[in-house]
Amino acid sequence: MTRTAQRVFEHRRIWRVTPDALREACLLLFAAISRDHPTVDHVVGIANGGVAPAHILAARLGVKPRTVQARHNTDDDLYRQATGKVTVDFDAFHRTLGHRELDGTILVVDDICGSGATLRELRNALTPVLAPDSRVITATLCLNTGAQTCPNYSVWAVSDWVSFPWEKRPDQPTTDLPIPDRVTSHA
Template identity: 40%
Template sequence: MTDTDQQPSHGRRLFTRTSPYAPTLYQCYAAARLLAESTAGCQPPVTAVVGIANGGIRPATVIADQLGVPLHLAIARHNQTDELWQQATGEVTVTLPGALPRRFGGTVLLVDDIAGSGATFAAVTQALGPLLADSAVTKSLALCRNAGCSEGPDGWVWDVDDWVVFPWEQGCPDDARRLPVPNKVRTL
């Protein structure tokens, strides 16, 4: 088990504070399938998916299943509470379970539900570093990317400018806004 604390200088999440976005479960699964399709044929080939718990577990499961590769989990904690409109602190605690492979090769996909500032992907990438073969590549994928995210991810479906409440979270406000039907993967 590995724990690391990161304090990189990443972007600040932007919130219009109009009302949170709330994609449906169907939309999230469709977006995850688009993300999986976007990695088909990448070199080196995808050999594993690492879902960043908690939010990345469901999309990572869909992606790993579609690609037919093993799913692993990394636990990353960024927000101090589950309250809406929290600003990113840049402090991310990562815990890697002991059941991970001794060495990852090929392309390893890191998956989360949202890239708010970029700090979580950076922290998980750093924590996985000792487990990556010299030729291994990591790619980060998220359902959503906040407009304030300064680094990554490598692919995402929705740009957002407010808080997002995903279907696997509790407490969706009545005035939540839907996201459009997912139709393409965005990249930097």
């Protein structure tokens, strides 16, 4: 039995990603990914949280964004620990491909890498539709310090809960994450 990484929650604050910080984070991710990968052929956003950043990155990269439904938490309660049980609606995603293979460089985007389980599970789910020469890279806005699997790129390292612009704002006070000035490469 594989043990699921535990997300780190210091319970000091609830971080909030502002729209301005989101925009800057996506610009920085675009610059870092473009520097390391001259061509990105596909962008896949993990729904729900990866959809907005995936659309921003896909527009900058000049490719059509795709979405795959994946769920790790059973609900959106604050400070929910990872279960290790990730569900991926891969059949719906595969139908949107027209049952074709993904070739070239595929960028998978999510809002946060909490434990790493969602990125791991999605990479496994994509394997049957990858062309032999394809390469999967991953990017997240946030990386929880408890994650065992890291994305290739992340912007903020966090040790508390994070609220994103597309989510209902928590009933508790939040602290804005600073406007980022760099991306971390975990390659």
